[in-house]
């Protein structure tokens with residue numbers, strides 16, 4: 377199993393959840409210290425790898441195969457979420473967001489295809505309710521998640537003949553270091569579409585990622601499952 381961005385938040389919780397249930401998980405991230413600190417289970421290995429770099433994908437897959445000889449699940453979780461109004465957007469920012477949030481999942485999924493075909497495995501893309509709402513000024517992050525959700529549907533159709541399922545989990549606000557940094561970075565009045573007062577836990581999101589990825593599930597593919605306590609609908613659980 378591979379979880380990108382496994383040194384923090386939802387990725388870390390997912391790796392823990394899978395490892396506690398017997399899985400062997402390779403977590404990735406750009407910083408060594410975070411990975412070492414997060415690998416708190418004997419079934420969790422780590423590798424410094426930047427999801428935005430195309431060549432990193434085959435190295436990550438090669439490492440997982442070297443360690444365990446098979447890959448059943450990949451979780452495309454690593455993401456960048458900068459805040460930028462249109463008048464300030466740059467090509468550097470757009471490339472960085474799409475390289476991490478859209479190209480990265482594409483390279484890792486492509487590199488994993490032979491192994492996932494052999495295992496009849498599954499891909500889980502971590503999206504966001506921002507991919508379905510006009511959350512300003514998260515505009516380019518939100519657009520990247522919308523793209524990831526449509527890749528999920530297209531890959532599900534394309535890979536079904538290989539027995540590979542592809543789904544996405546779209547969390548709402550979830551209490552992670554990433555969300556805490558996001559909240560610190562803008563004034564409250566910039567949030568136009570999503571209330572951040574209520575937050576889910578990374579452990580609950582991890583349970584849904586693991587559930588949809590489970591090899592015993594054979595009849596769910598191409599779906600985007602929202603895990604947000606009803607936030608997108610305006611509910612207040």
Ligand SMILES: NC(=O)c1ccc[n+]([C@@H]2O[C@H](COP(=O)([O-])OP(=O)(O)OC[C@H]3O[C@@H](n4cnc5c(N)ncnc54)[C@H](OP(=O)(O)O)[C@@H]3O)[C@@H](O)[C@H]2O)c1
Pocket residue numbers: 380381382383384385386387404405406407408410425426427428452453454455456457476502503504505546547548549550551552553554555
């Ligand atoms: N938290 C929320 O409220 C929320 C809501 C909706 C969706 N999501 C989605 O959930 C996922 C995880 O979010 P989170 O809040 O758990 O984030 P987080 O706490 O900020 O953790 C992000 C993780 O991704 C890694 N990462 C970032 N860029 C990377 C790259 N280019 N290559 C490899 N690893 C990279 C980080 O490690 P390094 O810095 O060491 O690379 C870290 O391990 C993201 O896809 C996010 O869009 C989160």
